[in-house]
Amino acid sequence: MKYCSHCGAGVELCIPEGDTLPRFVCKQCHTIHYLNPKVVTGCIPVWEDKVLLCRRAIEPRYGLWTLPAGFMENGETSMAGAAREALEEAHAVVDDMVLYGLFNLPHIDQIYMMFRGNLRHGHAAPGMESLEVNLFYEQEIPWQELAFPVVAESLRLFFSDRRKGSYAVHYADVMRGADNEVTITRY
């Protein structure tokens, strides 16, 4: 951020009075511009014993497999956002969604909300952002070709819960250090 989005003047980084962190503050109109984490909302669409994955047609991670997910929009709920992403990325209608996991990714200022639900009629087809979509049995999941650690973690938890026959709501930190190593802390 270099310019004030309200008046167009330059901004400077300083700690406003009564605050504890540096913020971008307009030199002219003194508006404080806060930068906050973004919410990514997605779901695990389930059909019989299989789970729906999409192969990404966009960067980052072009060509790798992911769960349908994307940035939550203003004016929608997280569950509505997850349903919208499934429709956009996989022409998939997901019924009976419930909250499944909340994952912090503080190294990239994101927080993931994952739901699980039933893929209506088992039907899916690639949307604009997907090269292909496919239903996978657990033993078919392309673990080495998953796009993001949070997708792998969501799937690991899901299959583990399914074996136990009971689904929890999960909360974890999924972090990637400077050395590119992924650390997962489950609570």
Add this chain to the structure above:
Amino acid sequence: MKYCSHCGAGVELCIPEGDTLPRFVCKQCHTIHYLNPKVVTGCIPVWEDKVLLCRRAIEPRYGLWTLPAGFMENGETSMAGAAREALEEAHAVVDDMVLYGLFNLPHIDQIYMMFRGNLRHGHAAPGMESLEVNLFYEQEIPWQELAFPVVAESLRLFFSDRRKGSYAVHYADVMRGADNEVTITRY
């Protein structure tokens, strides 16, 4: 938003190619500025049979009672943010936090994450943003003087779960219509 925060030129509202919603797009450098919901993170600090509330020293809802909560910051996890807010607003250290509720407030583009935990030593004192802090038994909760519907909903769920002797992770929409009427949808 009137000006591009990258180059200072004017922005216009239009639907970018491949998108479905209008966004602020810079007329000069063509940067697309997405606006996304903000996360508010907070907690229910519990001490023996009592819950900690803070009386707000700031607008909105100056003088009304609330749970410690505030905007999640970049670089932190939602739980770390809830702990930070309890410390800032009530000099309270909250141990053993667990996720308790996720509440959508789409009418104001916010999503609340509520945790519950144990107030260490039962100690609290008003921070900069609080007029006073106090521990309340259920029958003492100032229901008519609570700052926000999401705070009332969190407390209702908490006392209900406590009576049952088992705590779920809750997910709900807490909406306020144009007529100012609050609608709560629990899933």
